[in-house]
Amino acid sequence: MKFLDINDFSRRDGDSLLFDEVLDLSGSDPVFSEARICGKLRNVVGVMTFRATVTGLCSAVCDRCLEPALLPLEVELNTVLTLESSEDDSVTVEGGKINLDKTVYDALLLALPFKILCKEDCLGLCPSCGKNLNDGDYGCSN
Numbered sequence: 001m002k003f004l005d006i007n008d009f010s011r012r013d014g015d016s017l018l019f020d021e022v023l024d025l026s027g028s029d030p031v032f033s034e035a036r037i038c039g040k041l042r043n044v045v046g047v048m049t050f051r052a053t054v055t056g057l058c059s060a061v062c063d064r065c066l067e068p069a070l071l072p073l074e075v076e077l078n079t080v081l082t083l084e085s086s087e088d089d090s091v092t093v094e095g096g097k098i099n100l101d102k103t104v105y106d107a108l109l110l111a112l113p114f115k116i117l118c119k120e121d122c123l124g125l126c127p128s129c130g131k132n133l134n135d136g137d138y139g140c141s142n
């Protein structure tokens with residue numbers, strides 16, 4: 001797990017902090033690989049603003065053809081932090097530390113589409129023989 005300690009930062013008025021972290025979320029469920037968070041933290045008169053871009057690749061199964069599907073995801077986070085929480089709960093802060101793993105996992109989970117497709121025009125499975133119609137027409141008379 002990776003954390004970003006913001007205890008000292010919270011006392012440094014006018015300071016800013018750039019971060020760029022690659023996280024290993026390969027053990028997560030659903031599996032997010034190539035998870036990364038990069039952005040900027042600013043302290044403006046004691047108010048901490050957090051802006052970041054979260055990216056990741058979700059390894060899922062296509063809802064239509066049941067083949068593996070890889071989904072690139074990207075989420076923008078923009079919130080105000082205290083040492084205990086974020087304004088909109090999009091960032092997990094505990095005791096002056098940002099939990100980057102949890103923040104990234106939650107952001108990617110929320111970005112997952114309701115229906116996961118391997119491609120926009122996936123043809124799915126043949127209702128009579130169950131074969132993957134993306135591989136071609138098997139000449140079934142449905």
Ligand SMILES: [Zn+2]
Nearest residue numbers: 062065118122
């Ligand atoms: Zn599919």
Ligand SMILES: [Zn+2]
Nearest residue numbers: 126128129140
């Ligand atoms: Zn068929």
